[in-house]
Amino acid sequence: MSQQHRHPGASGRAGAVPALPDLPEATVARLPEYLRALHNLAESGHETVSSEGLASAAGVNSAKLRKDLSHLGSYGTRGVGYDVALLVEQIEFVLGLTQRRAVALVGVGNLGHALAGYDGFASRGFRIAALLDADPGRVGEEINGLVVRHVDELPRIAAEEPIAIGVIATPARAAQAVADQLVAVGVTSILNFAPCVLSVPDGVDVRKVDLAIELQILSFHEHRKASLTALPATGGTALTALPGGLAATDPQEAIGT
Numbered sequence: 001m002s003q004q005h006r007h008p009g010a011s012g013r014a015g016a017v018p019a020l021p022d023l024p025e026a027t028v029a030r031l032p033e034y035l036r037a038l039h040n041l042a043e044s045g046h047e048t049v050s051s052e053g054l055a056s057a058a059g060v061n062s063a064k065l066r067k068d069l070s071h072l073g074s075y076g077t078r079g080v081g082y083d084v085a086l087l088v089e090q091i092e093f094v095l096g097l098t099q100r101r102a103v104a105l106v107g108v109g110n111l112g113h114a115l116a117g118y119d120g121f122a123s124r125g126f127r128i129a130a131l132l133d134a135d136p137g138r139v140g141e142e143i144n145g146l147v148v149r150h151v152d153e154l155p156r157i158a159a160e161e162p163i164a165i166g167v168i169a170t171p172a173r174a175a176q177a178v179a180d181q182l183v184a185v186g187v188t189s190i191l192n193f194a195p196c197v198l199s200v201p202d203g204v205d206v207r208k209v210d211l212a213i214e215l216q217i218l219s220f221h222e223h224r225k226a227s228l229t230a231l232p233a234t235g236g237t238a239l240t241a242l243p244g245g246l247a248a249t250d251p252q253e254a255i256g257t
């Protein structure tokens, strides 16, 4: 997932909750991984965990984990490690998960149906409050106990209950208009599944999920691995010819590594 837009000085949503630490974005991205690992540890009866244990459960290196958690003022206890319940509490507080946030999902087609039927949001602090679509043929359909409403009802829905996050699962050609509608009713966080760049005002955060891009990045690594095994050793520096006469001289400078 990529971050498309973030307004200046907004890391950690400064202003909304003044006591929050100003965290590096990469740390913010890892906190949900720690949280998931901590929940699993708690479920299996662990009350404490070492930084190495938590790092390996979360799939990161332990020095990075210690640095991340030090931003929260969490250093663990020498010889004991971190208190699992306390760390869950701290991370949930920082991520703003102590309140359940209302999500409006716009576009209830193939992907929208899958998202609307996914139970995992509730256990992670989110509640799908509205399902919206422009197709009258979809309006009225019930998914997981929620009835699909027409997207034009968005202002009424947002007036009934503030929408914290808007999820866009429409075709790309409709996504900008939907983003504008969400912004117009006060939504300041958008998760965009449509393969396009959205233009939003300052103060609105957009994150984009594009599985095709993830596959393309993996494709690059596959391609690179194949090219490295095909090349004879060149004393550590491989020179790979690219179309158009370009050359990649440093295979370590791969995107996404």
Ligand SMILES: NC(=O)c1ccc[n+]([C@@H]2O[C@H](COP(=O)([O-])OP(=O)(O)OC[C@H]3O[C@@H](n4cnc5c(N)ncnc54)[C@H](O)[C@@H]3O)[C@@H](O)[C@H]2O)c1
Binding pocket: 106, 107, 108, 109, 110, 111, 112, 132, 133, 134, 135, 138, 151, 169, 170, 171, 172, 174, 177, 178, 192, 193, 194, 195, 209, 210, 211, 212
């Ligand atoms: N991010 C990913 O990894 C990923 C994966 C699959 C699909 N997608 C993208 O997700 C989007 C949805 O894909 P899909 O397969 O579910 O498409 P779909 O055609 O099945 O569903 C799209 C829905 O959006 C609705 N819609 C169209 N315009 C609208 C508007 N203005 N307001 C509200 N609803 C509107 C349609 O009526 C339809 O129900 C596409 O942009 C697709 O490219 C992304």
